[in-house]
Amino acid sequence: MIKAVKGFKDILPDETPYWQFLEEKARKLLKSFGFREIRIPVLEKLELFDRGIGSTTDIVEKEMYTFKDKGGNLVAMRPEATASIARAYIENALHLKDPLGKYYFIGPMFRYERPQAGRLRQFNQINVEVFGTKSSSLDAEVMALLHNIADEVGISDGVTLEVNHIGCKKCRPIYRQILINYLNQNREALCEDCRKRLERNPLRALDCKRQNCRRVALSAPKLTDHLCDECRSYFEEVIEYLQIYQVPHVINPLIVRGLDYYTGVVFELTTTELGAQSAVAAGGRYDYLVEELGGPSVPGIGFAIGEERAVAMLKNRKKLTPPAPLFFFAVLGDAAKKKCIPIVLELRKRGVYTEMEHENRSLKSQMRKANRLKARYAVMVGEDELEKGRAVVRDMEKKEQFDIELSSEAFLKLAEEEVR
RNA sequence: GUGGGCGUAGCUCAAUUGGUUAGAGCACUGGACUGUGGCUCCAGGGGUUGGGGGUUCAAGUCCCCUCGCCCACCCCA
Numbered sequence: 001m002i003k004a005v006k007g008f009k010d011i012l013p014d015e016t017p018y019w020q021f022l023e024e025k026a027r028k029l030l031k032s033f034g035f036r037e038i039r040i041p042v043l044e045k046l047e048l049f050d051r052g053i054g055s056t057t058d059i060v061e062k063e064m065y066t067f068k069d070k071g072g073n074l075v076a077m078r079p080e081a082t083a084s085i086a087r088a089y090i091e092n093a094l095h096l097k098d099p100l101g102k103y104y105f106i107g108p109m110f111r112y113e114r115p116q117a118g119r120l121r122q123f124n125q126i127n128v129e130v131f132g133t134k135s136s137s138l139d140a141e142v143m144a145l146l147h148n149i150a151d152e153v154g155i156s157d158g159v160t161l162e163v164n165h166i167g168c169k170k171c172r173p174i175y176r177q178i179l180i181n182y183l184n185q186n187r188e189a190l191c192e193d194c195r196k197r198l199e200r201n202p203l204r205a206l207d208c209k210r211q212n213c214r215r216v217a218l219s220a221p222k223l224t225d226h227l228c229d230e231c232r233s234y235f236e237e238v239i240e241y242l243q244i245y246q247v248p249h250v251i252n253p254l255i256v257r258g259l260d261y262y263t264g265v266v267f268e269l270t271t272t273e274l275g276a277q278s279a280v281a282a283g284g285r286y287d288y289l290v291e292e293l294g295g296p297s298v299p300g301i302g303f304a305i306g307e308e309r310a311v312a313m314l315k316n317r318k319k320l321t322p323p324a325p326l327f328f329f330a331v332l333g334d335a336a337k338k339k340c341i342p343i344v345l346e347l348r349k350r351g352v353y354t355e356m357e358h359e360n361r362s363l364k365s366q367m368r369k370a371n372r373l374k375a376r377y378a379v380m381v382g383e384d385e386l387e388k389g390r391a392v393v394r395d396m397e398k399k400e401q402f403d404i405e406l407s408s409e410a411f412l413k414l415a416e417e418e419v420r
Numbered sequence: 421g422u423g424g425g426c427g428u429a430g431c432u433c434a435a436u437u438g439g440u441u442a443g444a445g446c447a448c449u450g451g452a453c454u455g456u457g458g459c460u461c462c463a464g465g466g467g468u469u470g471g472g473g474g475u476u477c478a479a480g481u482c483c484c485c486u487c488g489c490c491c492a493c494c495c496c497a
Binding site: 003006057058059062063080109111113114115116117118119120123124125126193204208257258259268269275276277278279280281282303304305306307308309310330332362363364365366367368369370371372375378380382383384392394396399401 | 421422449450451455456457458488489490491492493494495496497
């Protein structure tokens with residue numbers, strides 16, 4: 001048997017209603033917040049992620065699906081969307097055309113990791129990005145959007161929005177040095193990985209999950225205490241605006257992003273419902289990304305929602321089922337079938353979900369199928385009905401039956417009554 | 421990449437210290453006065469017990485290898 005590739009999963013029809021629900025709610029809110037959909041390719045030049053995400057990040061170092069195409073170009077399947085969207089923004093000179101710069105994208109990402117609960121090699125994200133504006137109220141608004149999506153989907157009771165500020169080009173290097181000095185003093189207590197991080201990306205030692213490292217991290221100099229005046233007041237404003245936007249949140253000075261392009265405000269939507277994975281969504285400001293990718297000096301902010309994770313939470317609290325037909329046409333014989341097809345077709349054209357039996361099975365088995373599909377009405381048409389030009393309609397819920405004219409008009413009328 | 425756990429029917433699971441033709445529930449198909457679902461009853465289809473090798477008179481059960489899945493580390497969405 002040929003099976004799917006490790007870490008790649010089918011999303012079966014029983015599950016897609018949850019995905020549709022999530023995406024519909026998200027799209028609705030995104031639209032009302034003024035975001036427009038953008039669609040980016042799966043494949044990009046490797047260089048984009050190297051420069052965008054950072055060549056020393058875990059994602060780029062060991063998690064990318066990278067290969068040489070037949071033309072000899074080094075390409076990679078996107079491990080995240082922001083770098084691609086920034087590339088599209090630059091390539092299409094959207095900074096000159098689009099006064100808002102608000103985009104969203106829904107699609108799969110690829111990272112070569114060991115799969116486990118809440119973690120796959122192909123996973124889906126809802127990505128939200130704003131280019132061109134740096135403003136504390138906008139930052140709060142973006143988080144408000146995230147909070148509203150969680151709320152609308154019905155999972156906000158299980159999540160916490162954690163916020164932090166990781167400094168700018170000026171103050172981060174200063175803090176970085178202070179942190180390096182502190183970590184060096186506590187070098188003995190750190191795990192091997194964190195000692196490596198010390199050299200390459202000391203901030204990430206702060207969110208190491210090992211006991212000892214956590215202890216060191218907790219008493220480490222706090223980034224928020226070392227922000228420059230500009231960053232500090234900006235962060236204070238963001239927190240103030242979060243209150244005005246009525247977004248529940250906590251400040252967590254240990255939040256760090258794993259991607260190099262983040263600067264300033266960063267945030268995570270976390271939960272305890274997903275095994276070892278805690279982030280349902282995460283994001284932050286990336287004010288130098290566009291410029292670093294060769295574009296104009298344009299700031300940005302965005303976040304990504306992990307759809308699998310959001311869906312898992314949704315499933316924990318809501319039962320969604322596939323749509324059930326309003327009519328199931330149980331036909332006895334070819335003459336009946338031929339008579340019903342135009343009616344079924346007309347109903348479907350009018351948007352009424354209608355099923356019809358195609359195998360010439362017994363009425364009993366057709367009724368069983370109607371029941372299994374949870375059809376509201378079973379419509380029985382056999383020789384008698386053909387003669388009279390009327391169909392027997394059984395209301396499967398009320399267990400009552402009656403007969404109506406065998407015409408699309410009669411069924412449409414019944415369908416309309418059902419809507420009311 | 422490193423650990424740990426688990427692989428028996430479509431699904432959830434049984435199968436005494438190794439011991440007859442590997443069972444059950446659910447699901448599926450058909451039937452219970454021939455044109456009526458759900459409940460009940462009856463019957464039926466469906467498994468080279470993940471794969472390979474070994475030990476044994478005898479292996480789902482023990483040993484080895486291999487593959488797969490899950491969980492955790494790590495990392496993150």
